Amino acid sequence: MMALLDQWFTAAKNATATWSFNRRNRQAWQRGPYNEPRQDKAGFFADHPDLGAQEALLRGAYPRLEMCQTHSTLSRYRENLNLLAALDALGIDKLPHAPSQPCRVLEVGIKNWSTLDALAAWLAEKTNDSFAITGVELDPWRRYQDGHSRWDYATTFAHRVPEAHAPIAGDILDHTGMYDTVVCVLPFVFAEPHLSWGLPLKHFNPPRFFAALHRLVAPGGTLILFNQGDAEFEAQRQLLAPYGYTQRFSGSVPQPFYPYAHPRYGWWLSKPNQSCPKTAGLA
Numbered sequence: 001m002m003a004l005l006d007q008w009f010t011a012a013k014n015a016t017a018t019w020s021f022n023r024r025n026r027q028a029w030q031r032g033p034y035n036e037p038r039q040d041k042a043g044f045f046a047d048h049p050d051l052g053a054q055e056a057l058l059r060g061a062y063p064r065l066e067m068c069q070t071h072s073t074l075s076r077y078r079e080n081l082n083l084l085a086a087l088d089a090l091g092i093d094k095l096p097h098a099p100s101q102p103c104r105v106l107e108v109g110i111k112n113w114s115t116l117d118a119l120a121a122w123l124a125e126k127t128n129d130s131f132a133i134t135g136v137e138l139d140p141w142r143r144y145q146d147g148h149s150r151w152d153y154a155t156t157f158a159h160r161v162p163e164a165h166a167p168i169a170g171d172i173l174d175h176t177g178m179y180d181t182v183v184c185v186l187p188f189v190f191a192e193p194h195l196s197w198g199l200p201l202k203h204f205n206p207p208r209f210f211a212a213l214h215r216l217v218a219p220g221g222t223l224i225l226f227n228q229g230d231a232e233f234e235a236q237r238q239l240l241a242p243y244g245y246t247q248r249f250s251g252s253v254p255q256p257f258y259p260y261a262h263p264r265y266g267w268w269l270s271k272p273n274q275s276c277p278k279t280a281g282l283a
Helices: 002-027 042-047 049-061 063-070 074-089 116-126 150-159 191-196 206-216 230-243
Strands: 103-108 131-137 179-185 217-228 246-253 264-270
Touching: 002 191, 042 049, 049 063, 049 074, 063 074, 063 116, 074 116, 074 246, 074 264, 103 116, 116 131, 116 150, 131 150, 179 206, 206 217, 206 230, 217 230, 230 264
Parallel strands: 103 131, 103 179, 179 217
Antiparallel strands: 217 264, 246 264
16 A cells, blocks of 8 residues: 555655646746856854864865955855865876866756866866866756746856856757766766656656766766765665676765765766776776
């Protein structure tokens, strides 16, 4: 009986998510550029001197974070600090790419691209200021209480980063191209969170999703992933097993600037120069 009820509730949530998702995509709502308030950060870090010391270290290591520090809300700045702390913990010195062209970077599932500043600040140090970022989002038309959509926010933040292309609305399964580095923060590996974020189950297919990411990483390129919680981390390991990546880092990453309910985990993976799916797991 409980199994039948669970199936019914899942079907009902999926029907609601499908209707809402389709409506958002038909409307493709745009209000226009987002005018982000600038909030003082000094008071927060004065009240949290341990975080202030960590923030100073990150700002020293990644000078381009300064733009976010001076042109953002406190909440968004803390989000960017958290991502930057996680990226820094991976221990990457330089990202491989052809010296004759910028490092081609793809971020998948950008939502409103609120952490683009952190990614750009990190990439500037890992590529000697030679990179270009593309961002893709499946559900960019979700509307906030201020009347702006995710798309409005994402395009506003992209305009502030010279290396960022305009965001792309679409399914990563349909995306083409090849990138030196692919980044995905909190991919959906379980159906329940996917539904809870208002996405239809027809778009939930982790094996196909990670096959698409693998296809988009250039031979010899880099895949960076972040998960939340032990169960997602272990499920992620199984989903990566067919591809024969060289595992450079996998484990917990710090998130000191926002205390989340679940621990965060990061992956730094290298794709072999000649790569095809296999069953031996991570190298």
